[in-house]
Amino acid sequence: MIAQTQLFSDELTILDIPQTEGVKYAGSKLKLIPHILQLARKVKPKTVFDGFSGTTRVSQAFARSGYNVVCNDVAVWSEVFGTCYLKASVQREYWSLIDHLNSLQPRDGWFTQFYGGYPDQQDGSKRPWQIHNTRKLDAIREEMEALSLDPVAKSVALTSLILALDQVDSTLGHFVSYLREWSPRSYNHLRLKLPAIVGGEPAGSHSVRRADIFRIADSVEADLAYYDPPYGSNNEKMPPSRVRYASYYHVWTTICLNDQPNLFGKANRRTDTSDKVASSCFEDFRKDESGRFNAVLAIRNLLRITKTRHIILSYSSGGRATSEELNEAIESCGRLLEVVELDYKRNVMADMKWTNEWLRDADKPNREFLFLIERT
Numbered sequence: 001m002i003a004q005t006q007l008f009s010d011e012l013t014i015l016d017i018p019q020t021e022g023v024k025y026a027g028s029k030l031k032l033i034p035h036i037l038q039l040a041r042k043v044k045p046k047t048v049f050d051g052f053s054g055t056t057r058v059s060q061a062f063a064r065s066g067y068n069v070v071c072n073d074v075a076v077w078s079e080v081f082g083t084c085y086l087k088a089s090v091q092r093e094y095w096s097l098i099d100h101l102n103s104l105q106p107r108d109g110w111f112t113q114f115y116g117g118y119p120d121q122q123d124g125s126k127r128p129w130q131i132h133n134t135r136k137l138d139a140i141r142e143e144m145e146a147l148s149l150d151p152v153a154k155s156v157a158l159t160s161l162i163l164a165l166d167q168v169d170s171t172l173g174h175f176v177s178y179l180r181e182w183s184p185r186s187y188n189h190l191r192l193k194l195p196a197i198v199g200g201e202p203a204g205s206h207s208v209r210r211a212d213i214f215r216i217a218d219s220v221e222a223d224l225a226y227y228d229p230p231y232g233s234n235n236e237k238m239p240p241s242r243v244r245y246a247s248y249y250h251v252w253t254t255i256c257l258n259d260q261p262n263l264f265g266k267a268n269r270r271t272d273t274s275d276k277v278a279s280s281c282f283e284d285f286r287k288d289e290s291g292r293f294n295a296v297l298a299i300r301n302l303l304r305i306t307k308t309r310h311i312i313l314s315y316s317s318g319g320r321a322t323s324e325e326l327n328e329a330i331e332s333c334g335r336l337l338e339v340v341e342l343d344y345k346r347n348v349m350a351d352m353k354w355t356n357e358w359l360r361d362a363d364k365p366n367r368e369f370l371f372l373i374e375r376t
Contacts, residue, residue: 029058040065042372049069049224051229060086118130133190177267300329303373316368316369340369342367
């Protein structure tokens, strides 16, 4: 059995928590950042590999703490965030760009057609934004293409746009369904602000990747890897599409690519996020021929091929793996140095009444675990 160590807030020696930014995110590790940094300090890395960077909050925190960062995720919007925060060097270079985009006149376009709604809409349809904000989105996104921005400047503009849209949405923090009634914040007007770029000299040493984790984990040059894989549901009744991040944040993908994809369903999801197309072995609820969950086997394989000397693995009590299975996976690649266990608020999906039948121990707080592993 894994020996568990409870790490309380008064035991933390990290006094200054780095500033980070991000959108509402079902898998956010914002509150875990102090504990992640505390574990990292114990093994004194110079370079950290964030293998599932998501909104890049953890990558931002590592970078602001003085580490060189290799930031990776399969999502295009995560690559955009990483490029903005880790590769842009001087904030003032982008002030005029943000001011220019804010000055544009709203217009009707593709995003307004599929994602904009009227305040008094009576046709029963639900949309993530009110039409005055999607019209602004259409104008800004079209202008970005016309300006022919370099990749870093475009990432800054896109990040600013996504952060602004996240402040005026009418959602539960994802885009697989929308609120029945308009949220109070959706009446506000979209306005871009300059992202809190990490900046400075260390930015030149950071790397941003967009790749399948199994294609790069055995080749990344780093001292410490931080892994926060998506968790497959622990309940057989839970549809796999409900835990796939490609489905949760399909609109961010479309805004980044501006590709006007084919859509389906009431939420107007991208067809490339459908159940048959968008999948992750870490979210796989099926078992192999020996009766072991594919999601657990994926973690085991990832730990074994990773080349960094140390690994911090983040995992939730809502995932597939049991403590015995995680212990076996860890022992297959090295030894466990420390475990941090924390009570943690469930992700935003847990607040939706129609998902309660899928939640294990719905009346108990979710527990997050951080495993500090030394590879042998």
